[in-house]
Amino acid sequence: MIQRRAAFFALVATALLASGCTTTGAKHEPAYSGPTKTIKGYLRGSPLARLSPSSVVYITAYDATNGNSKPMPFIGETSFTLGQSGYFPIAYEIEIPASKSAPKVALSVQLGQPGRILFANDRLYSQTTGRKMDIPMREAPPRLRNFRHGL
Template sequence: MNVYNRRTLLLSLIGIGLAISGCATSKEPPTYSGPTKTIRGYLQGPPYARLGASTVVFITAYDATGGVTGSMPKIGATSFTLNRNGYFPIAYEIEIPASHAAPRVSLAVEMRQYGRVTFTNDRQYSQTTGRNLDIPVREAPPRVRTRNYL
């Protein structure tokens, strides 16, 4: 087999693998299209913290009816880019399905700039039973890097 045939065979196998993996079913549930409930509020952070225009905010909603545990079902998520330089507070809103409107909703917040987490919830989760919630955030602790010495 010459080099060109091997290369063609390898590229064909890679293409078939990509086509098969693209046809696989997603683990994410389908997008909800029914009535929704909106939770609004402000992200409250340190007044001295300067936020860049490229900061991306990720907010995830969980059903905390059974308490705050590691197995809370995810009921909604949103993300947005600030698109402005500035300071806290930051307005947000997230929609969750109204038919699944849990008596208690937990929101997890993560703010990233240049791919690095810069701010997170002040507590593990901020909880609400209503439609308004101001969430305190704090600077993320520095990431400890370990080296593998052989």
């Protein structure tokens, strides 16, 4: 009985070690495989905000050619883990299709930990027509409490 438990715990420990050593890369292949355009720059935030190594940056690109008055078509997305403690600014880079149909690109950026957003764009979307853009970040607003049942 003790040998079975030891074998079971060894198996569980091996599985945990193996799952902890996997990469944190993209979970799926890119949706577009043609020529790409790279937009890069820095995320600028409060110089006093300390960022943990487990913080994740999520960047989503939209086609803003017709403005953001209606739902914008999705172009691409990327995410990465910081990997080390630090402060703002944070360098970022995203590749999007280099088609002529998207001369204006809107980026939505969120920085946080899984399940919790710490910082977001200071605007809903930051727009560019070029290849370089610095994005100002602000702290995400606190979650609103539900006061339906009183205080």
